[in-house]
Each structure stands twice: as C-alpha cells, then as structure tokens.
Amino acid sequence: MSSPLLGLHHVALICADYARSRDFYVRVLGLTVLAEHYREARESWKLDLALPDGGQLELFSFPAAPPRPSRPEAQGLRHLAFRVAALEPVIERLAAEGVDCEPIRVDEYTGRRFTFFADPDGLPLELYEIG
Structure with missing residues (x-):
C-alpha cells in the first residue's frame, strides 16, 4: 500500500x-x-x-x-536540512555574514558531503550537497 x-x-x-x-x-x-x-x-x-x-x-x-534544547540533543526535530548544488559557495556566503559552519563531513551511507550551522536561535541547520 x-x-x-x-x-x-x-x-x-x-x-x-x-x-x-x-x-x-x-x-x-x-x-x-x-x-x-x-x-x-x-x-x-x-x-x-x-x-x-x-x-x-x-x-x-x-x-x-522558551528556548529549544539543542545540546544534549533533545527528542523531536533534530535539524532542518537544505539541498545545495555545492557546499563551498554557500559556506562562503554564510561566513561573509558571520555564520560559522562546522567542518565538511561525508555521509557514510550516501557518500554525499554536508555541514551544519545554526540559525540565530541555535536551531541546527544542515547543508546537504546533491552535486
């Protein structure tokens, strides 16, 4: 079904x-x-x-x-992920605005690259490269 x-x-x-x-x-x-x-x-x-x-x-x-608990990770929505064609241009755009991104990692199951950053309230956001 x-x-x-x-x-x-x-x-x-x-x-x-x-x-x-x-x-x-x-x-x-x-x-x-x-x-x-x-x-x-x-x-x-x-x-x-x-x-x-x-x-x-x-x-x-x-x-x-109330603020959202992020660390340690709480139950509920873990993060919000955005698809991007390439990580580096978006990371550079964020850096120019004073937004720090974590080091780029590789998804062990898909081989795709990704990174995390936070919105102004600390909500975890992810950039997921689709190539």
Missing part, C-alpha cells in the same frame, strides 16, 4: 527575535517572502517563506517562547 502523503508542505519555526530571524532567512539564506502577517490577538508574527522546490518555511514569533 502506498502512502497517501504527497510530500512536505512546510516546516514551522518559532524564533526569539523576529526581526533578526527574518533577516537571517530572507537576506542571508535568500528565501522569498510569500506572506507576512502580524496577529494582534497572539502578539505574533507569521512569515511564509518559499523554498525553490515548492516547499515552505513558516517563521513565527511568540512572546516568551
């Missing part, structure tokens, strides 16, 4: 500082804004961002949201 799931539609992220995270995802990572709304009743911003493959990221701000 095949899955009724057609693919990933979006991933939702909650940030501590909306302006800082908006700048990171839009200017630094280059994602396109689809919609942006301030939700008065929730004192919350909602930003819809487009990925080139049709997927989306939703960026939310909520007052007094």
Whole structure:
C-alpha cells in the first residue's frame, strides 16, 4: 500500500527575535517572502517563506517562547536540512555574514558531503550537497 502523503508542505519555526530571524532567512539564506502577517490577538508574527522546490518555511514569533534544547540533543526535530548544488559557495556566503559552519563531513551511507550551522536561535541547520 502506498502512502497517501504527497510530500512536505512546510516546516514551522518559532524564533526569539523576529526581526533578526527574518533577516537571517530572507537576506542571508535568500528565501522569498510569500506572506507576512502580524496577529494582534497572539502578539505574533507569521512569515511564509518559499523554498525553490515548492516547499515552505513558516517563521513565527511568540512572546516568551522558551528556548529549544539543542545540546544534549533533545527528542523531536533534530535539524532542518537544505539541498545545495555545492557546499563551498554557500559556506562562503554564510561566513561573509558571520555564520560559522562546522567542518565538511561525508555521509557514510550516501557518500554525499554536508555541514551544519545554526540559525540565530541555535536551531541546527544542515547543508546537504546533491552535486
């Protein structure tokens, strides 16, 4: 029996500082804004961002949201991985913005190269080279 799931539609992220995270995802990572709304009743911003493959990221701000435990790794979403054609140009772009990437590693099962970095709230993000 095949899955009724057609693919990933979006991933939702909650940030501590909306302006800082908006700048990171839009200017630094280059994602396109689809919609942006301030939700008065929730004192919350909602930003819809487009990925080139049709997927989306939703960026939310909520007052007094607790920080996400990253180390030691907690249960739940481990990291968010982005496909890239080549690692080095993206790593250089991030470095120019003051974003550090871990040393490049090789996936022992696929032979593909990858690296990790963090968003402004410490959310682990991965660049996965598809060649």
